[in-house]
Amino acid sequence: MAEELYFIKTNPTVAKINLYNRLCSEENSILHFLKEDSKDRLKTIKDKLKDSIDTLTQEELGIILSWFYDKYGSNSLSNSSEEVKMKLYIHGIEIFFEIPSAALVKKFQEILTKYNCHSQCHFNYIMNSKEFNDFLIYGIFYTGMLTLFLEKHDQKNNKGESISLVIDSLKPNYPSLYQYAETDFNSNLEDFKTYISQHPAEPDTAAIFDDFKELYDLTRFYKGTIIKLQNP
Known part of the structure; x- marks a missing residue:
């Protein structure tokens, strides 16, 4: 597969x-x-x-x-x-x-599903750059909140300060996207607490934050379509 x-x-x-x-x-x-x-x-x-x-x-x-x-x-x-x-x-x-990682691809798709609940775009295979960029910002907020939460519970990624800076720089310009991400994060908070009590550290959380951030940096000034394709 x-x-x-x-x-x-x-x-x-x-x-x-x-x-x-x-x-x-x-x-x-x-x-x-x-x-x-x-x-x-x-x-x-x-x-x-x-x-x-x-x-x-x-x-x-x-x-x-x-x-x-x-x-x-x-x-x-x-x-x-x-x-x-x-x-x-x-x-x-x-x-x-x-x-390239199956675990990170799964996380990315799960976050996209969450975002589709708020967005009227419902992304699939091809997206315009503005809509894709909004999704990436939501993803930065959501995965950033989750990574910071895990760090506070001794699952150290040592990225807290840099993540907070990214979130703080984007939040004033995208208050609605931040609110969507915060709502989704809080709605899963008890599940996160249960998870970390039963599992070891989860390095993929910080890694998927980095993927969202890099995708944002690569497309923030791009005007055109973005295609999301799994390995055929």
Whole structure:
């Protein structure tokens, strides 16, 4: 079962030219990845690229990525190389961040589910940058509160001061997101207390905070779509 989670920025203008031409020139190569009705499916993909790469389905984009890794790398996103990432980039696909741990991917998806209860966006495969950024800020607040809570109960990550600084810097500009995160944190407080009384330290909490913070730093000024893709 696929575990890794990948975050992708697209360049529709570049993909419309470079990726489309690549598919046309190496049609026989990619047909093997399309299985049933391969020629019709390839035609559909190429027609969509003429419009925008962002119109591809999750499955269609996954097939293209798998084809690139088979052709230029190791046939595995989890063993991705910088060379293959560069090949994808010049074809309009930028893998700019990865969460490789199954435990952290699970936590990320759980936090996304919590956020969807407050948001009217209900993210799935593709998101716009503004909505994604709001989710990341919520995630920073929520995982920051949880990490600080665990530190107070002797599950030391030694990151309390830096986490508090990040939260304090964002809170004035995003009071609603902070309130959502605080409400969700408090609603699970008893569960957290029970958990830490029964389990050893949980290092993943600080790690997922770092993932949210790094994703925020990488996308805060970005204007475009963000694609969230699990290893096909």
